Amino acid sequence: MQPVLDYLQTHRGRFVDELCEYLRLPSVSAQSKHAKDVRATADWVVNHCRAIGLKAKKHATDFHPIVTATTPKRPGRRPHFLVYGHYDVQPPEPLHEWNSPPFEPTIRNGAVYARGATDNKGQHFAHLKAVEAFLKTGTELPCDLTFVIEGEEEVGSESLMKFLRQKKRELECDTVVVSDTGMPSKKHPALTYALRGVAAMEVTVRGPKADLHSGIYGGSVQNPAMALSQMLATLRDKKGRIAVPGFYDKVQKLSAHERKQFKRLPYSETAYKKLLGVNGLFGEAGFTAIEQRSARPTLEINGLTSGYQGEGSKTIVPAWARVKITCRIVPNQQPGEILLLLKKQLKKLCPPGVRLEIEEGHGAEPYLVSPTGPQARAALGVLREAFGHEPVILREGGSIPIITEFKKVLGADSLLLGLALPDDNLHSPNEKFDLTCFHNGAAMSARLWPALAAASS
Amino acid sequence: MQPVLDYLQTHRGRFVDELCEYLRLPSVSAQSKHAKDVRATADWVVNHCRAIGLKAKKHATDFHPIVTATTPKRPGRRPHFLVYGHYDVQPPEPLHEWNSPPFEPTIRNGAVYARGATDNKGQHFAHLKAVEAFLKTGTELPCDLTFVIEGEEEVGSESLMKFLRQKKRELECDTVVVSDTGMPSKKHPALTYALRGVAAMEVTVRGPKADLHSGIYGGSVQNPAMALSQMLATLRDKKGRIAVPGFYDKVQKLSAHERKQFKRLPYSETAYKKLLGVNGLFGEAGFTAIEQRSARPTLEINGLTSGYQGEGSKTIVPAWARVKITCRIVPNQQPGEILLLLKKQLKKLCPPGVRLEIEEGHGAEPYLVSPTGPQARAALGVLREAFGHEPVILREGGSIPIITEFKKVLGADSLLLGLALPDDNLHSPNEKFDLTCFHNGAAMSARLWPALAAASS
Numbered sequence: 001m002q003p004v005l006d007y008l009q010t011h012r013g014r015f016v017d018e019l020c021e022y023l024r025l026p027s028v029s030a031q032s033k034h035a036k037d038v039r040a041t042a043d044w045v046v047n048h049c050r051a052i053g054l055k056a057k058k059h060a061t062d063f064h065p066i067v068t069a070t071t072p073k074r075p076g077r078r079p080h081f082l083v084y085g086h087y088d089v090q091p092p093e094p095l096h097e098w099n100s101p102p103f104e105p106t107i108r109n110g111a112v113y114a115r116g117a118t119d120n121k122g123q124h125f126a127h128l129k130a131v132e133a134f135l136k137t138g139t140e141l142p143c144d145l146t147f148v149i150e151g152e153e154e155v156g157s158e159s160l161m162k163f164l165r166q167k168k169r170e171l172e173c174d175t176v177v178v179s180d181t182g183m184p185s186k187k188h189p190a191l192t193y194a195l196r197g198v199a200a201m202e203v204t205v206r207g208p209k210a211d212l213h214s215g216i217y218g219g220s221v222q223n224p225a226m227a228l229s230q231m232l233a234t235l236r237d238k239k240g241r242i243a244v245p246g247f248y249d250k251v252q253k254l255s256a257h258e259r260k261q262f263k264r265l266p267y268s269e270t271a272y273k274k275l276l277g278v279n280g281l282f283g284e285a286g287f288t289a290i291e292q293r294s295a296r297p298t299l300e301i302n303g304l305t306s307g308y309q310g311e312g313s314k315t316i317v318p319a320w321a322r323v324k325i326t327c328r329i330v331p332n333q334q335p336g337e338i339l340l341l342l343k344k345q346l347k348k349l350c351p352p353g354v355r356l357e358i359e360e361g362h363g364a365e366p367y368l369v370s371p372t373g374p375q376a377r378a379a380l381g382v383l384r385e386a387f388g389h390e391p392v393i394l395r396e397g398g399s400i401p402i403i404t405e406f407k408k409v410l411g412a413d414s415l416l417l418g419l420a421l422p423d424d425n426l427h428s429p430n431e432k433f434d435l436t437c438f439h440n441g442a443a444m445s446a447r448l449w450p451a452l453a454a455a456s457s
Numbered sequence: 458m459q460p461v462l463d464y465l466q467t468h469r470g471r472f473v474d475e476l477c478e479y480l481r482l483p484s485v486s487a488q489s490k491h492a493k494d495v496r497a498t499a500d501w502v503v504n505h506c507r508a509i510g511l512k513a514k515k516h517a518t519d520f521h522p523i524v525t526a527t528t529p530k531r532p533g534r535r536p537h538f539l540v541y542g543h544y545d546v547q548p549p550e551p552l553h554e555w556n557s558p559p560f561e562p563t564i565r566n567g568a569v570y571a572r573g574a575t576d577n578k579g580q581h582f583a584h585l586k587a588v589e590a591f592l593k594t595g596t597e598l599p600c601d602l603t604f605v606i607e608g609e610e611e612v613g614s615e616s617l618m619k620f621l622r623q624k625k626r627e628l629e630c631d632t633v634v635v636s637d638t639g640m641p642s643k644k645h646p647a648l649t650y651a652l653r654g655v656a657a658m659e660v661t662v663r664g665p666k667a668d669l670h671s672g673i674y675g676g677s678v679q680n681p682a683m684a685l686s687q688m689l690a691t692l693r694d695k696k697g698r699i700a701v702p703g704f705y706d707k708v709q710k711l712s713a714h715e716r717k718q719f720k721r722l723p724y725s726e727t728a729y730k731k732l733l734g735v736n737g738l739f740g741e742a743g744f745t746a747i748e749q750r751s752a753r754p755t756l757e758i759n760g761l762t763s764g765y766q767g768e769g770s771k772t773i774v775p776a777w778a779r780v781k782i783t784c785r786i787v788p789n790q791q792p793g794e795i796l797l798l799l800k801k802q803l804k805k806l807c808p809p810g811v812r813l814e815i816e817e818g819h820g821a822e823p824y825l826v827s828p829t830g831p832q833a834r835a836a837l838g839v840l841r842e843a844f845g846h847e848p849v850i851l852r853e854g855g856s857i858p859i860i861t862e863f864k865k866v867l868g869a870d871s872l873l874l875g876l877a878l879p880d881d882n883l884h885s886p887n888e889k890f891d892l893t894c895f896h897n898g899a900a901m902s903a904r905l906w907p908a909l910a911a912a913s914s
Binding site: 196198200202207208209210212213214215216217218219220221222223225226228229230232233234235236272276277278279280281282283284289290292293296297298300301302303304305306307308309312313314315316317318321322323324326328351352353354355361362396397398399 | 653655657659664665666667669670671672673674675676677678679680682683685686687689690691692693729733734735736737738739740741746747749750753754755757758759760761762763764765766769770771772773774775778779780781783785808809810811812818819853854855856
């Protein structure tokens with residue numbers, strides 16, 4: 001193992017130069033003007049993988065290409081791990097808010113600033129550098145590795161979802177390793193073991209056939225905006241609990257171990273309130289803010305629309321009112337079941353004089369892997385060694401749909417070993433990737449394969 | 458009196474021709490492309506008033522001119538009545554929904570179809586024809602009359618409000634007569650004796666400094682749209698009563714006489730529901746729909762705005778949510794007092810974690826004149842004679858701000874003797890004025906002056 005770690009140490013400077021070359025490519029998947037750049041970036045990845053000794057291939061899709069790269073074929077049966085990443089990046093706008101141009105990588109204060117630095121080029125590049133170290137030092141890898149690096153993560157990963165099904169046989173693996181999440185600080189390397197899912201719905205309350213003059217008719221007819229407000233108001237009680245019958249029935253309780261681990265996470269209420277710009281927090285009673293935002297289900301109003309919204313006033317009883325709702329769901333809630341419960345409750349709440357129209361939106365299942373299983377334990381040990389600090393375990397509040405696809409299609413759990421710091425400005429101007437996280441990430445990756453192979457056999 | 462009534466009978470055909478000439482002028486006060494037409498219409502009114510024997514004058518204002526026309530000066534003191542009307546009309550759009558062009562008056566089924574036919578050219582023209590009958594037959598009028606016919610009613614009457622103050626001395630009068638309201642049917646001539654006022658407010662609930670990712674932060678922070686919904690929900694109880702402390706304190710109770718009179722009004726719940734396009738009605742318990750929409754105060758949501766309103770979904774906790782509210786108020790509620798009560802209650806309801814911003818909007822006082830006083834009794838008698846049916850008394854749910862100005866500035870009550878039928882399409886395509894209402898209106902006006910003079914002396 002030592003030659004691998006030495007190699008990583010020796011070539012740090014070159015690794016950063018290569019990463020900067022990668023970051024110079026404006027692979028914005030959402031903007032058609034960058035379609036050529038996206039293809040050029042896929043080619044760059046293929047060539048780079050080949051240069052470090054992997055067998056790489058670019059796969060055409062209906063939209064942006066997918067790159068796969070595998071370690072050289074050897075006889076015998078070894079564990080097979082998949083490393084997932086994406087070479088596409090978020091749009092860089094607004095450009096005037098960047099301190100240095102988004103596609104001219106700049107090193108400042110031990111970090112590289114560029115669009116895509118941490119999301120996700122820098123993070124999967126650390127894994128590539130670890131494999132390079134094995135291959136270039138002739139150190140035997142105790143496993144087979146397949147990198148799957150896609151170009152549509154920022155626009156929905158649709159091609160990859162198809163690709164997983166088409167290449168199911170080749171991609172079958174013991175575990176997926178993903179560095180696309182965060183860590184609370186450089187002193188808190190982290191394993192993310194759960195993600196929330198989502199269930200979306202749009203509800204329209206329809207009253208009179210047209211907006212009515214509130215002087216002539218107001219007082220004798222149900223106001224759809226008031227009816228909607230009264231329905232919505234009852235969906236959450238004073239203690240912040242969602243008041244939809246059955247909503248919590250399938251929620252898996254947080255274990256004592258998890259709650260104890262969450263207490264170790266750095267958190268300051270003052271700093272958190274300042275970050276959000278609020279004078280007070282509000283959430284489900286009986287849970288900490290960290291638990292509320294990552295491990296508990298929610299029902300949020302995302303938008304309200306009704307009647308006149310322009311300047312001044314318009315004295316009408318609006319014909320209709322609409323709300324957009326998304327629930328964040330946790331294991332073992334299912335999006336379809338949650339939408340059904342919500343629908344049932346809304347129908348029950350709907351007063352006479354108005355009609356309800358409900359449109360179901362997108363859904364994503366929550367994700368959970370045991371934070372105390374052998375693979376998680378192996379990952380935690382490796383994080384400790386690579387970062388020199390006791391690692392933490394995290395649940396993340398958002399959803400990464402591809403992770404549940406890996407489970408569904410390939411039958412494999414994912415180890416989420418994120419290298420992003422809270423101030424890395426993902427999806428915002430001045431995105432950066434800390435070089436300590438980069439180098440420690442590469443060392444972590446190098447140590448991971450023997451540990452994971454041992455845990456998987 | 459008989460020569461006057463005979464004159465009105467004899468010249469019916471010419472009156473309709475003249476009204477059509479008046480209706481051909483596109484005096485749309487809101488559209489600058491019609492500014493010249495508006496001025497031409499004022500000139501037409503001045504010339505017409507002079508032709509029938511009145512002393513008429515066009516008064517320039519900051520916007521559209523006001524026309525005044527007075528009966529010839531005679532020695533001695535007589536009651537002085539003011540007749541109010543407006544020569545400006547609503548925009549005619551959407552043009553393709555008209556069965557005949559809006560400014561090409563057409564007679565169909567005993568009605569004249571044109572923009573402004575009933576609102577308000579036809580209605581005040583009936584009063585002009587009555588005066589013409591007195592002047593042309595040499596019948597002595599038992600009162601002095603001043604017509605005030607403005608050109609900004611459809612855009613807020615701002616110039617007239619100033620004009621009343623400037624010409625207070627000349628305009629001082631015993632009573633104002635206005636035909637700009639409605640009657641339930643040709644068999645139900647009507648005196649409107651009360652109008653609702655209005656009090657407007659815009660409330661913004663502000664939470665986090667920007668829209669937040671509902672996955673990352675949702676569950677730990679107050680959602681402004683939910684906070685607003687929960688506040689709004691409590692403002693109206695299950696019985697349709699406004700649950701703002703003190704809201705009803707100043708409301709003058711409906712008298713037994715009024716409620717009995719309202720029962721005489723033609724009303725079909727089935728027809729009313731069909732008109733509004735609702736499957737059920739909703740209003741304050743203990744009151745009929747007619748009372749709810751005309752004689753009881755309301756609190757209506759006119760508009761809701763929050764977060765994402767576009768297609769599909771956006772998983773955010775919105776930074777803010779906004780509601781537009783107007784209360785319709787009744788005697789003796791005051792707009793300022795009602796806004797104060799509402800403000801106080803909203804402040805009390807506002808939960809921690811969000812901030813309240815309240816902007817007061819426009820206000821208009823409610824209006825009420827006794828429906829059993831001598832002038833009202835005189836008007837009811839005249840309505841009975843002119844239409845051949847027992848008249849009804851009405852409250853109207855809307856507001857006519859100029860009426861409270863007449864009271865405030867000139868100290869005069871208004872008799873609202875409306876000639877519009879419910880299907881006259883005011884402010885809509887295919888506006889019409891029924892010729893029976895026109896001719897009966899002229900006869901009513903002729904009979905009114907002796908009766909009113911007797912009641913006022």
